[in-house]
Amino acid sequence: MVSEELKAARDALPEYILCAAYWVNDGIEHVQQPVPTGYVIGGWRHHSILEVMAILGIDRKHRRGICSGFITSRNRYVEREEAMKIAKAVGQFLGHSGSQKDAELYSEDIY
Numbered sequence: 766m767v768s769e770e771l772k773a774a775r776d777a778l779p780e781y782i783l784c785a786a787y788w789v790n791d792g793i794e795h796v797q798q799p800v801p802t803g804y805v806i807g808g809w810r811h812h813s814i815l816e817v818m819a820i821l822g823i824d825r826k827h828r829r830g831i832c833s834g835f836i837t838s839r840n841r842y843v844e845r846e847e848a849m850k851i852a853k854a855v856g857q858f859l860g861h862s863g864s865q866k867d868a869e870l871y872s873e874d875i876y
Contacts, residue, residue: 776839778838779854779855780837780838780839780841780851780855781837781838781851781852781855781857782835782836782837782838782848782851782852782857782870782875783807783835783836783837783838784807784808784809784835784836784872785807785808785809785810785811785813785814785833785834785835785872786805786806786807786808786814786833786834786835786836786842787805787806787811787814787815787818787831787832787833787834788800788803788804788805788831788832788833788834788842789803789804789805789806789818789823789830789831790802790803790830790831790832791803791804791830792830799836799840799841799842800842803830805836805842806818807836809872809876810872810873810876811833811871811872832844833845834847834848835848835870835872837851845869845870845871846868846869846870848869848870849867849868849869849870849874852870852874852875853867857875858870858874858875859874859875859876860874861873861874
């Protein structure tokens, strides 16, 4: 069990982007997930996650309820726009993807 002091020290650190993620919202509440319903699959790059989703039989063509984003150091799922703000605030943004007006973060931007 994590002590309250350790928890407070951890929460005082700046939030940063851990990895790329897809949120598959199946409308079901699953335990230990950073989203209210559905589940999050994380990975090094978004395209890697898409391959895992294909293996699991999650249809890439019918993407209703599937969103791309990131998982943060505080175990939050955030969409690309919020992820960009976080990455810029902590100096993670490298700007490799050439994303339009730097409005959305892509995994190429931080690795």
